[in-house]
Amino acid sequence: MESCESFEEQMEMQLHGALTRDQEDALVAHLARCESCRAFQDLTKGTNTLMAQHASMHIQTLDWDALFARTQAHLRRYTREKLVTAGVVCAALVPMIVLVQGHAVSVVLTSFLACVVALVVLWWRSRAERNRPTSESDAGDLLFAYRRLLEDRLRRTRRTPLVYLAWLLAYFYMAREQLVSTHAWLGFGGMACVFAATFAYYARVRQPQIRKELDALKANTVSK
Amino acid sequence: MLPMTEEAARLLCEKARAPSADEREKAFADLFAAFRSSVFALCLHVTGGRADAEDALQDCFVAVYRGLAGFRGEARLSTWVYRIAVRSALATKARRPHTSLVDGVETPSAEAGPEDLAASRQQLRKLDAALERLSSEHRVVLSLFALDGLDHAEIAAILGVPAGTVWSRLHLARKRLNALLAEGPP
Numbered sequence: 001m002e003s004c005e006s007f008e009e010q011m012e013m014q015l016h017g018a019l020t021r022d023q024e025d026a027l028v029a030h031l032a033r034c035e036s037c038r039a040f041q042d043l044t045k046g047t048n049t050l051m052a053q054h055a056s057m058h059i060q061t062l063d064w065d066a067l068f069a070r071t072q073a074h075l076r077r078y079t080r081e082k083l084v085t086a087g088v089v090c091a092a093l094v095p096m097i098v099l100v101q102g103h104a105v106s107v108v109l110t111s112f113l114a115c116v117v118a119l120v121v122l123w124w125r126s127r128a129e130r131n132r133p134t135s136e137s138d139a140g141d142l143l144f145a146y147r148r149l150l151e152d153r154l155r156r157t158r159r160t161p162l163v164y165l166a167w168l169l170a171y172f173y174m175a176r177e178q179l180v181s182t183h184a185w186l187g188f189g190g191m192a193c194v195f196a197a198t199f200a201y202y203a204r205v206r207q208p209q210i211r212k213e214l215d216a217l218k219a220n221t222v223s224k
Numbered sequence: 225m226l227p228m229t230e231e232a233a234r235l236l237c238e239k240a241r242a243p244s245a246d247e248r249e250k251a252f253a254d255l256f257a258a259f260r261s262s263v264f265a266l267c268l269h270v271t272g273g274r275a276d277a278e279d280a281l282q283d284c285f286v287a288v289y290r291g292l293a294g295f296r297g298e299a300r301l302s303t304w305v306y307r308i309a310v311r312s313a314l315a316t317k318a319r320r321p322h323t324s325l326v327d328g329v330e331t332p333s334a335e336a337g338p339e340d341l342a343a344s345r346q347q348l349r350k351l352d353a354a355l356e357r358l359s360s361e362h363r364v365v366l367s368l369f370a371l372d373g374l375d376h377a378e379i380a381a382i383l384g385v386p387a388g389t390v391w392s393r394l395h396l397a398r399k400r401l402n403a404l405l406a407e408g409p410p
Binding site for chain 2: 008009012013016017018040043044047048050051052054055056058059062064067068070071074075078141142143145146209212213214215216217
């Protein structure tokens with residue numbers, strides 16, 4: 001004989017049309033004699049109705065045109081952010097190239113090289129983003145995939161400033177003999193400022209954001 | 225009712241890959257119109273507040289726009305959109321302090337009086353407090369089943385778990401929610 005627990009699960013299946021005729025008959029017969037299951041079913045139906053009514057109340061009063069306009073503005077902001085990233089990478093590269101090559105390097109060549117590297121950085125970043133758990137071919141549990149993604153992101157934000165620091169130190173070592181003129185020190189100072197800004201952004205903004213998101217998910221993922 | 229048929233989804237994906245920016249914009253507008261209500265309802269129940277749901281909806285559609293041209297049709301379009309919506313809603317919820325479901329609720333109907341409004345607010349407040357105490361996976365599964373037109377097979381595909389797991393997860397979520405509703409606010 002089936003338990004109330006099993007009939008409770010079948011109530012959900014009945015509400016969504018996933019029961020066979022025999023199962024449905026058994027459920028109806030059980031409900032006729034079990035008061036606690038009837039109470040459970042009433043509460044379930046009431047909660048479903050309340051959730052649906054509540055959502056439809058909001059949906060009816062939303063200004064969809066304004067929300068669509070805001071979404072488009074959000075999209076434009078995202079594109080601008082990509083351009084700013086490219087600009088920051090270029091700004092970091094130009095003084096570095098000038099520092100290494102000295103006065104001999106032309107402005108055109110410097111800018112060209114900076115743009116090429118900026119494009120590579122953007123391509124690499126967008127490639128990393130494609131691995132998010134929203135890929136259509138990703139068959140894993142969405143919540144656990146999301147948690148893995150956040151953990152990867154956190155690791156990346158810890159690693160990236162170190163990569164920049166290594167880059168800065170490597171160029172300092174390579175160009176140490178040229179660090180006698182004002183222009184060389186200005187170039188190096190520019191690179192150091194970009195590094196400091198990147199480090200501060202990751203340490204003060206991105207890492208706490210990701211950690212908060214991860215903590216919220218970890219605290220809530222496992223069913224209690 | 226499903227927001228979009230398979231054929232309409234295929235045509236829309238073709239338009240999203242069109243070389244003309246106007247056609248791509250049009251495809252995005254059509255996709256927004258088709259999924260906006262269900263994505264909003266899902267985000268509303270997962271985040272627990274109207275403003276957060278609006279933000280999550282924007283994040284979701286920005287991610288959809290970025291990924292639409294590369295969508296290969298291996299999964300149903302709706303499955304893919306809802307997976308993004310769940311992730312956006314969870315991310316928004318983690319970033320913000322709790323906001324109430326009751327915020328911005330108007331009179332339930334034109335004829336409803338002050339008593340009806342008070343009762344509705346009271347019920348919503350109870351539901352809000354109970355949903356807030358549920359785990360993410362329980363809140364997400366309840367929110368998905370509260371949407372019109374999603375069958376358990378599609379919900380299983382959205383969550384990336386077997387169909388049997390969806391039923392047991394829903395049952396545990398429901399039991400927990402009903403127990404919380406019965407015991408009242410903490």
